[in-house]
Structures are given as structure tokens and as C-alpha cells.
Amino acid sequence: MKENTLIINGMTCAACARTIERVTKKLDGVIESNVNFATEKLNITFDEQRLTMDEVRNAISKAGYGAKEEVSEKEVYLPIEGMTCTACSKAIERAVGRLEGIEAVNVNFASEKAYIKYKSETVRLSDIRQAIRKAGYKALLAENETKLDEDKNRKEKEIRTLWLKFIISALFTLPLLYISMGSMIWWLKWPIPSWLKPMQYPFVYALTEIALIIPVIAIGYRFYLVGFKAILRGSPNMDSLVAMGTTAAVGYSLYSTYRIYINDFKFVNSLYFESAGVIITLILLGKSLEAISKGKTSEAIKKLMVLAPKTAVVMHKGEELEIPIDEVEEGDIVVVKPGGKIPVDGEVTEGLTSVDESMLTGESIPVEKKIGDKVYCASLNKNGTIRFRATKVGNDTVLAQIIKLVEHAQGSKAPIARMADIVTGYFVPVVFGIAVLSAMAWYISGKSSEFSLMVFIAVLVIACPCALGLATPTAIMVGTGKGAELGILFKSGKALEIAHKINTVVFDKTGTLTEGYPEVTDIIALNSINKNELLQLAASAEKGSEHPLGEAIVRSADKEKLALIKPDRFGALPGRGIEAIFSDRKVLLGNASLMLENKIDLMNLEAESDELASKGKTPMFISIDGKPAGIIAVADVIKVNSKEAVRKLKDMGLEVIMITGDNRKTAEAVAKQVGIDRVLAEVLPRDKADEIQKLQSAGRKVAMTGDGINDAPALAQADIGIAIGSGTDIAVESADIVLMKSDLMGVTTAIQLSKRTIRNIKQNLFWAFGYNTAGIPVAAGLLYALGGPLLDPVFGAAAMSMSSVSVLTNALRLKRFKPL
Numbered sequence: 035m036k037e038n039t040l041i042i043n044g045m046t047c048a049a050c051a052r053t054i055e056r057v058t059k060k061l062d063g064v065i066e067s068n069v070n071f072a073t074e075k076l077n078i079t080f081d082e083q084r085l086t087m088d089e090v091r092n093a094i095s096k097a098g099y100g101a102k103e104e105v106s107e108k109e110v111y112l113p114i115e116g117m118t119c120t121a122c123s124k125a126i127e128r129a130v131g132r133l134e135g136i137e138a139v140n141v142n143f144a145s146e147k148a149y150i151k152y153k154s155e156t157v158r159l160s161d162i163r164q165a166i167r168k169a170g171y172k173a174l175l176a177e178n179e180t181k182l183d184e185d186k187n188r189k190e191k192e193i194r195t196l197w198l199k200f201i202i203s204a205l206f207t208l209p210l211l212y213i214s215m216g217s218m219i220w221w222l223k224w225p226i227p228s229w230l231k232p233m234q235y236p237f238v239y240a241l242t243e244i245a246l247i248i249p250v251i252a253i254g255y256r257f258y259l260v261g262f263k264a265i266l267r268g269s270p271n272m273d274s275l276v277a278m279g280t281t282a283a284v285g286y287s288l289y290s291t292y293r294i295y296i297n298d299f300k301f302v303n304s305l306y307f308e309s310a311g312v313i314i315t316l317i318l319l320g321k322s323l324e325a326i327s328k329g330k331t332s333e334a335i336k337k338l339m340v341l342a343p344k345t346a347v348v349m350h351k352g353e354e355l356e357i358p359i360d361e362v363e364e365g366d367i368v369v370v371k372p373g374g375k376i377p378v379d380g381e382v383t384e385g386l387t388s389v390d391e392s393m394l395t396g397e398s399i400p401v402e403k404k405i406g407d408k409v410y411c412a413s414l415n416k417n418g419t420i421r422f423r424a425t426k427v428g429n430d431t432v433l434a435q436i437i438k439l440v441e442h443a444q445g446s447k448a449p450i451a452r453m454a455d456i457v458t459g460y461f462v463p464v465v466f467g468i469a470v471l472s473a474m475a476w477y478i479s480g481k482s483s484e485f486s487l488m489v490f491i492a493v494l495v496i497a498c499p500c501a502l503g504l505a506t507p508t509a510i511m512v513g514t515g516k517g518a519e520l521g522i523l524f525k526s527g528k529a530l531e532i533a534h535k536i537n538t539v540v541f542d543k544t545g546t547l548t549e550g551y552p553e554v555t556d557i558i559a560l561n562s563i564n565k566n567e568l569l570q571l572a573a574s575a576e577k578g579s580e581h582p583l584g585e586a587i588v589r590s591a592d593k594e595k596l597a598l599i600k601p602d603r604f605g606a607l608p609g610r611g612i613e614a615i616f617s618d619r620k621v622l623l624g625n626a627s628l629m630l631e632n633k634i635d636l637m638n639l640e641a642e643s644d645e646l647a648s649k650g651k652t653p654m655f656i657s658i659d660g661k662p663a664g665i666i667a668v669a670d671v672i673k674v675n676s677k678e679a680v681r682k683l684k685d686m687g688l689e690v691i692m693i694t695g696d697n698r699k700t701a702e703a704v705a706k707q708v709g710i711d712r713v714l715a716e717v718l719p720r721d722k723a724d725e726i727q728k729l730q731s732a733g734r735k736v737a738m739t740g741d742g743i744n745d746a747p748a749l750a751q752a753d754i755g756i757a758i759g760s761g762t763d764i765a766v767e768s769a770d771i772v773l774m775k776s777d778l779m780g781v782t783t784a785i786q787l788s789k790r791t792i793r794n795i796k797q798n799l800f801w802a803f804g805y806n807t808a809g810i811p812v813a814a815g816l817l818y819a820l821g822g823p824l825l826d827p828v829f830g831a832a833a834m835s836m837s838s839v840s841v842l843t844n845a846l847r848l849k850r851f852k853p854l
Contacts, residue, residue, distance in 0.1 A: 035065065037365070038087060040076040042069065043100035057097045061085055076101065110159065112148045113174040114141065114166065122171065129169035133157050148173070159361045193325045200318040203253045207311040210246040213239070214308040236302040240291040243307040247284065254280075254314040270462040272497075276317055278466070279494035279827065280310040286487050304484050306491075313495050313831035320835025341412035342433060346377035349421070366424045370415045379426035382407050387418030439525055439772070440518045450506060450531055450795055457502060457803075465810065469493035472814035488827060492813035496830035497806060501837040505798035508845035513791035516851050521774035522784045529770035533754050533788035535735045539683055539781060540714075540726065540748075542740035543694035543701065546758060547708055547778070548670040550741070552582055554590035555651055556667035558642050566596060568664045572656055574599040575614035575621050583652060583668045584612070611654070622657045629655045629662070639665055650703030670704075677708045679778035682854075684709070686785065689734075693717055693725060693748070722748035739781055756781055783853040790851055798841045805837050 045051060051069035054076060058067040063084030069076045078090060087103065094101040117123060123141035126148060130139045135156025141148045150162060166173040213230060232239040251258075254276075261277030264270050283306040293301035347356050349367040362368065362378050370376055376389065388400035391413045400416050403409060409422055411431040428434065473490035477483065510527040517524050524530045541547050557565040573591030576584035577598055591598065601614040601621075610631070611624015622628055626643070629636055634657045636643070642665060643653045651669040655662065683690050693714040694701045701715035714725050726748050729736050738745070738752035746768040749755030757769030758776050773780035809830070818824040 035079060036082045037077070037079045038090075038103065040078065040087075040090070040094070040101045040103055042074050042076050042094070043102075045069075045074060045099060053097055054094055054099060057093050058090060061090065061093055064090075108154045109149070109151050110162075112150065112162070112166070114146050114148050115172040115174055117141075117146060117171060125169055126166055126171055129165045130162055133161060133165055136162075154363045158357070160357055189325070193322065196318060196322040196325055199253045200315065200322050203250050203311070203315040203318050206246050206249045207308070207315040210243060210250075210311045211308045213246070214243060214305065232302045236294045236299050237291075239302070240287075240294050240305060243287070243305055244291065247307040247311050250311045250314050251280075251284065254318065257314065257317070270466065272462070274462055275465060275494045275497055276313065278469075279491040280313055282487060282494075283307070283310040283313075283491050283827070286484075306484075306487070309488075309491065309827045312828045313491075316828070316831045316835045317495075320838060323835075323839045341375075342431075343375040343377050343412070347371075360428065362424055362427050364424055364427055367421055368424055369419070369421050370409075371419045372415060372417050374415050376409045376411055376413045376415060376422075378411050378424045379431045380409055380422035380424045382409060382420055382422045384422075385418055385420035387420050388416045390414040390416055436518065436523060436774075439523050440514055449528060450792065450799075461497070461502065461806075465493065465497040468810060468814060476815060485824070488824065489813070489815050491827040492825050492830045493810060495827050496809045496813040496825070496834050501802035501805060501841045502799075504838060504841050504845075505802045506795050508842055509791055509795045509798060509848060512845050512848040513787060513794075516848055517784065517787055520780075520783055520787070520853070522780050522787065523772040523774065524784075525770050525772070529754060530788055530791055532735075533737070533771065533785050534792045536688065536737045536754055536785055538689045538691065538729055538734040538736045540691045540693050540729070540736060540738045540752070541680075541710070541778070542722075542738075542745050542748075543692055543696060543704055544670060545741040546739055546745075547676045547692065547704065548672055550670065552586040552652075552668045553671045554586055554666060555669045555671060556646060557664065558639070558667075559664040560638060560662055563658070563663055565664075566594060568656060569594065569666065570596045570598065571616070571621055571658070571663075572623055572654075572666055574616070575601060575604070575612055575623050577601075581606075583654065586668045587654075587666060620659055623654060623666075626655060629657060632657065632660065634660060634662055636662060638662065647699075648703060649707070650700045672704065672707050673776065673778065675777050675779045679782055680709045682779070682782045683785075686782070688785075691729075693722055695719065719745075720747070723751040726751045737781070737785075739778070741776075756784065779853070786853055787851060791848060794845060794848055798844055801844070802837070802841060805833075809833060 042051075042054060045054070054069045055067050058064055058076070058078060061080070063081040064078065065081065066079040067076065068078075076094075080090070091101045114123075114126060117126075126141045127139050130136055130148070130150060133152075135153040136150065137153065138151040139148065140150075148166070152159075152162065163173045213226065229235050230239055230242060257273045257276045258281070261270070261273035261275070264274050265278075287305045287307045287310075290301040290304040293304075342359065344359055345356050346359055346362045347354050347369045348362060349355070349369065354369055359377050367383065368377060368380060372387070382403055382405050384405065386402075386404050389403050389409060390400045391410060403420065408425075409420070411426075411433040426432070429438070469490045472493055473486040476489055477486040506527075510530060513530055514524045514527070517530075524533075544550055554569070557569055559565050559568045569587070569591050573588045573596065576587045577600075588598075599616055601616055603613075603615040605613045607613060607624060607628060610628035611622065614621045614623075622632060622634070626636060634655075636655060639653075639655065639662055643655075646653045646665070646667045649669075651667040653665045653667050656664050656666065680690050689712070690710050691712045691714060692701065692705045692708075692710045694704075695717055696704075696715060698713070698715040701713050705711070705713045717725055722745065726736055726738055730751075730753070736752045737754040737756055738748045739756040739758070740746075740749055741758040745757075749757060749768040754771060755769035756771045756773065758773055771784050773784070813825050813827075813830050815824055
């Protein structure tokens with residue numbers, strides 16, 4: 035059996051589609067044929083032993099239409115190794131161009147990359163690589179394959195470079211600090227060589243400090259390069275503050291050295307090279323720690339990206355073939371053995387197993403998979419060998435979409451960040467102004483130029499716009515990443531922030547609070563018949579029915595492993611129930627109207643029936659040979675955690691409301707079971723958004739939770755739309771938060787995580803603003819004016835370096851978040 039898709043030309047209306055279906059279905063060997071007029075495609079399933087695609091195309095052609103096979107084209111950039119001149123690039127173009135299915139090939143010698151456009155149905159990427167290899171060159175991994183490794187290597191290189199710069203800077207700064215400060219701290223009695231003593235050899239002392247500071251400045255060249263460029267562009271930054279502060283210290287020290295050179299020895303105590311060296315070294319240390327911490331904030335994305343396996347085993351010409359993951363095409367039959375990871379999304383075609391989908395849903399219990407069930411990329415096959423048809427590959431898999439959502443959320447800004455952004459925009463110019471004014475004020479008040487210089491430098495280096503800039507995005511990154519780990523996807527930073535303001539949660543009933551499909555809940559048997567016999571008879575009668583309630587009875591019998599009996603006769607009685615004949619017994623199954631119509635006395639079942647109905651269940655009466663035999667009650671059962679989720683939301687002080695199109699009696703019965711006090715019943719799908727708007731007009735911040743197409747407008751209207759991951763694509767698209775598993779505890783977790791993240795952001799902002807508000811006046815000499823000490827620029831630099839690290843460390847605490 036083979037499935038194929040043909041693109042149809044010449045259709046003008048739906049009747050054309052029907053004609054093609056009719057023509058193709060007449061062909062010997064066709065199992066199924068469906069034409070989609072909108073997409074102009076024919077999906078056909080046929081027996082390859084009895085029919086070929088050429089015969090299908092010919093039949094369509096005779097009917098007056100054109101048909102060609104759908105061939106997916108792919109583009110790829112392959113880095114090439116081993117080229118030495120342009121002739122090499124031409125050789126590769128010729129080798130690849132000879133392959134069937136190559137649409138275009140262009141090799142760029144300068145960038146050492148090959149652009150290849152090919153028909154994936156005809157030629158595989160492995161064939162292209164092999165052709166390049168035979169030509170004498172090596173094709174490296176495609177660019178999308180190396181994205182994660184490149185990012186990881188880039189960040190690791192950045193950290194290594196910063197650490198190396200810090201170590202080298204420290205190796206020169208420590209002796210510089212020793213030489214400059216050792217003689218001043220007399221009680222330590224640090225030994226200083228006689229030729230370096232400032233009072234005996236002041237010029238040699240100054241030149242030695244210059245020799246030691248030059249490598250430190252060279253190591254920190256980026257502060258000057260970036261900082262002064264930013265000043266020239268009119269947008270000074272933190273590097274500008276460091277560059278100006280250290281340049282002032284070094285510049286004044288060079289002037290003092292000149293004064294010493296011309297025998298003005300009073301300037302020997304006006305050398306501040308060590309201040310510049312220590313400032314640069316400490317900031318390099320801070321940047322190193324900051325880079326490490328920032329890397330940890332995006333660990334959730336990295337964990338997701340490494341989940342997918344690198345290779346897949348596919349069936350190729352009847353044999354198992356292991357290929358790179360990027361070569362798997364839609365429609366390929368993929369084989370996964372016990373303990374292996376599912377490489378792409380697909381639908382099981384053979385085998386039975388259980389799959390651990392905890393990486394997607396956070397649910398640790400493995401899910402049983404049989405033929406027809408869907409499997410998802412990166413989930414773990416536990417115990418059985420399965421084959422499945424690939425339906426989503428590459429960037430279309432659920433895992434890829436999750437990564438895309440999380441990346442988008444981590445890259446978005448929350449409204450709370452706006453204030454920090456505004457402050458940061460004016461921060462550096464204001465700090466520079468404060469530094470200049472403070473230095474001038476002290477100089478005018480009679481303090482020395484050295485004192486004023488120290489104030490100027492201290493103000494510049496203690497100010498930290500980085501802490502302000504990192505306060506919000508780092509917490510958002512860690513918060514959204516933690517949400518992804520817990521199976522909760524925030525689509526934006528805005529959603530993560532607004533969720534903490536929610537005071538009203540509205541739940542759709544069907545499929546959200548309930549399972550969304552009916553199940554047998556109660557069996558009441560009369561006379562001598564027992565419950566299993568009653569269920570067996572009812573399921574046997576309903577076997578031929580397509581009614582959802584009948585299907586629920588059949589499923590219940592299957593669960594009990596009851597053997598079904600084929601009825602001699604079956605008849606559906608619209609609006610009332612069914613009738614079935616088994617040998618010499620006549621069975622009726624349906625509502626009270628059917629029983630009354632057949633003059634069956636329900637006196638003994640009325641009390642039970644009324645009680646079941648009051649609980650929102652549908653009682654179905656059964657009679658055998660004209661006598662009442664019992665009741666089977668069917669209901670859309672409540673999800674396991676719905677009641678607990680509602681209780682937790684109430685404990686958090688939130689109002690919980692249920693909205694449904696069901697009649698009020700059924701709706702209130704369900705609401706009572708889960709503990710919801712307020713019910714909006716008999717609401718038409720188009721009116722759900724209006725009901726949400728009414729709540730918002732009353733001053734409520736509303737979260738709407740739903741799963742169906744009819745919930746989409748309400749999800750979009752609500753302040754926060756929360757979609758159940760098992761729901762429709764439209765509902766998921768309309769929502770701000772997606773729960774990957776159908777567990778309403780995710781709603782409470784999402785709100786708790788939002789509250790914790792916003793609290794963390796506020797802590798970060800408080801620290802960042804508080805640090806700068808307190809630190810800058812101290813650096814400007816406020817404590818000194820009140821009789822206290824003057825802040826040394828070295829300590830200012832240390833404080834500035836640690837402020838960013840403290841903000842990052844606080845944000846990383848969110849990784850320890852656990853729902854209550």
C-alpha cells in the first residue's frame with residue numbers, strides 16, 4: 035500500500051474535484067482517493083502491486099485535467115572544506131549538478147559554502163555529501179545543524195577570553211598595587227626594593243608603574259574603543275564611564291610623571307596608575323562572572339535544543355538506514371527501538387509501546403502508543419519497537435515550535451522594563467554631569483586637584499547601568515525557561531507579567547474542566563441481571579451506533595474486556611435511542627420517551643434517574659423483553675485535577691467562573707462538583723467574548739482558559755488567554771499561555787510563576803536603583819562632607835562589578851521555583 039499526493043491542474047469548481055475522485059476510485063487497486071479543491075491536490079492511497087502512478091495520471095488526463103506529483107524542494111547551505119582555488123568550486127558544482135533532482139547549485143569559493151536547491155523526493159542530502167566527497171572535498175554539517183554548537187562555542191570562547199584577560203590583567207595589577215601601596219601601609223612592612231622606593235628614586239618608581247599599567251590598558255582596550263566611540267555617537271554607555279574614569283586617572287598620573295621628571299618631587303604622591311589598573315581588573319572579573327551567569331539564564335533553551343537526536347533510522351528500499359536528522363523527509367517511515375528517542379513528529383503505523391513525553395508535557399507517566407497515535411520529536415520510546423510515518427520535520431516539529439515560542443518570549447520586553455529602559459537612556463550623561471559637578475564643587479571649596487580627581491573617577495566607575503539593564507530581561511529569561519520545563523509556554527514577556535495581576539479565572543466547561551468526551555459513570559441493574567451482563571447487552575446493541583453516548587458504552591465494555599454479541603437486528607430510533615434483537619430477546623436502550631412509548635414502567639428507576647440527572651449525568655434506560663432492566667448513566671467526566679485546581683485558585687484569592695453553552699441544570703451540576711460558585715450557562719460561542727468583556731468592564735483582570743475553536747474569541751478578548759495544549763490549533767494561536775498537558779493545575783502554576791518572576795524583577799530593580807541612588811552620592815563625597823571617609827575609586831569599581839552579578843544571581847534563583 036502506498037500513499038501519494040498529486041497536484042491537479044484545470045479544476046474550476048468543486049464538481050471537477052468530484053469528477054477526479056470518481057475517475058480515480060474506479061481504478062483497480064485504489065483504496066482511497068480524496069481531492070481538495072481549495073489546495074488543488076489529490077491524496078491517493080493504492081496498492082502498488084496492482085496500480086502505478088502513471089496509470090493514475092493517465093486516468094486524470096483522460097478526464098480532462100492535468101496531474102503531477104508533489105515534489106518538495108529544499109534549500110541548504112553546506113560549508114565546504116578542502117578548496118584551494120576557484121577551479122575547486124567549479125569541480126564541486128559539476129559533481130553535484132550531475133545528480134538527479136538537483137535544481138540549482140552554486141559554490142562560493144570566498145565564503146567556502148555551497149548553496150544547493152534540490153528535490154527531496156529524488157535525492158537525499160547524504161547523496162549530495164557523497165558526491166562532494168568523491169570529488170575530493172569534504173562537506174561539513176549544514177548551517178542549521180551547527181547553530182547550537184556554534185552558539186555554545188561562541189559563549190564558551192567569550193568566557194574563556196574574559197577569564198584570560200582578567201588573569202593577565204591581575205598579573206600586572208597585583209605588583210602595581212604592591213609597589214604603589216606597599217610603602218604606604220607601613221604596619222605591614224612589605225619589602226620594597228631600594229631602587230623602587232619613591233622617595234629615593236621617584237622617576238624610576240613612576241616609570242615602573244607606567245610599565246605595569248600599559249599591559250593592563252592594552253588588555254582592557256575594548257573599554258576605550260567602545261566607550262569613546264559611544265561618546266562620539268552621542269550615546270555614552272558603561273564602557274564610556276570606565277574609559278573616562280581610567281583615562282582621567284592615567285592622564286593625571288602621566289602629568290605627575292612629567293612633573294617628577296622635571297624634579298618637582300611633590301607629585302610623587304599624585305600617581306594613580308594603580309587605581310586605573312585595579313578598576314580595569316575588577317571590571318574584567320565582574321564581566322567574567324556576568325558572562326557565566328548570563329549563560330545560565332538561557333539553559334532552558336539549551337536543554338530543549340539538545341533533546342532531539344542527531345540521527346534517525348528510516349526504511350529505505352526495504353532496509354533500515356541510519357541518516358542525519360536533517361535528511362528525514364515528511365512521509366518517511368521511521369523506526370525507533372526500545373530506549374531510542376523519537377527523532378521527528380509522526381503517526382504510528384506499526385507496533386505498540388509506551389513513550390515518555392515528560393520533556394513536552396512535564397508528565398512523568400509514560401503514554402501508551404498504538405497504531406494511529408501521534409508521537410513527538412525528542413520523546414523517549416520506553417519498551418516496544420515502533421514504526422511511524424513522519425508528519426512534521428525540522429522547524430515544524432512540536433519541539434521546534436516550543437523552542438521558537440520560548441525564544442520569542444525570552445527576547446520580548448515586559449511592560450515593567452519600560453521604566454528601566456527610560457532611566458538607562460539618560461543614566462550615563464547624568465552620571466557624567468554629576469561627576470563633573472562634584473569634582474568642580476570640591477575643587478572650588480578648596481580641595482586639591484587630586485581630591486577632586488578621585489571624586490570624579492569614583493562617581494564614574496561606581497555607576498552601573500548594567501544592573502538596571504539586566505534586572506528585567508534576565509528574570510524573564512529564567513522565568514519563561516522554567517515555565518517551559520514545567521510544560522507551560524509563555525508566548526511573551528508581557529504575558530508573564532500580566533498573569534500576576536489576574537483576579538478572575540474563567541474556565542470553559544467541555545474539554546477544559548471536563549475530559550471533553552462522555553464516559554460511563556454509573557450502572558444500575560434490576561432483577562436477576564448483574565452489571566456486567568447489562569453492560570454487555572447495551573454495548574452489543576450500541577456496537578453499530580455512531581452516537582457519542584453509544585460509543586461511550588462500547589468503550590466501557592472494552593475496558594471490562596467483555597465479549598460483544600452480534601445482534602440479529604439493529605435499528606436506530608432518532609431522538610429516542612436504539613432497538614436490537616438478540617436471538618429471542620428484544621432490547622431497548624434510550625431515554626424515558628422511548629420507554630413510555632413502549633409502555634415500560636419506570637417507577638422503580640425514577641428516583642435513581644432524577645438523582646443522576648441532578649449530577650449532570652445522562653441516564654439511559656434499558657429494557658429486556660418489555661421489562662425495565664436498569665440504567666446506564668453517561669457523563670462528560672471531570673478531569674482528575676479540576677477540583678484541586680479550582681480550590682488552589684480560590685486559596686490564592688481569585689474568583690473562579692465557569693462559562694458554557696450547556697443548559698443551566700447540567701452546568702450547575704458540573705460547577706458544584708469542582709467547587710465553582712458562579713456559572714455563566716447557555717452562552718453561545720459568539721457571546722463568550724462579550725461575557726469576558728462585561729467582566730473586564732467591571733474592573734476585573736480576566737484569564738480565560740479553553741481548548742476549542744469556539745473559545746478562540748474569548749481567549750483573544752481576555753487579559754490573558756490560556757489554551758490547553760491538547761486543544762485546537764486556533765485556540766492555541768489565540769492564547770497568551772499554552773499548557774502542554776491537559777492539567778488545569780498548570781493554570782495555578784502559571785500564575786504562581788508569574789507572581790514569583792515579577793517579585794524577582796522588582797527585587798532586581800530595587801537593588802539596581804537603590805545601589806545607584808546610594809552609591810553615586812557616596813562616591814561624590816557625601817559621607818566625607820558629613821565627617822566620614824572618601825570612597826576610593828577602587829572600591830567603587832568593585833561595587834559596580836558585583837552589582838551586575840548580584841542581579842543575575844538573584845534572577846537565577848527562579849530556577850529553583852516549585853509550584854505550591
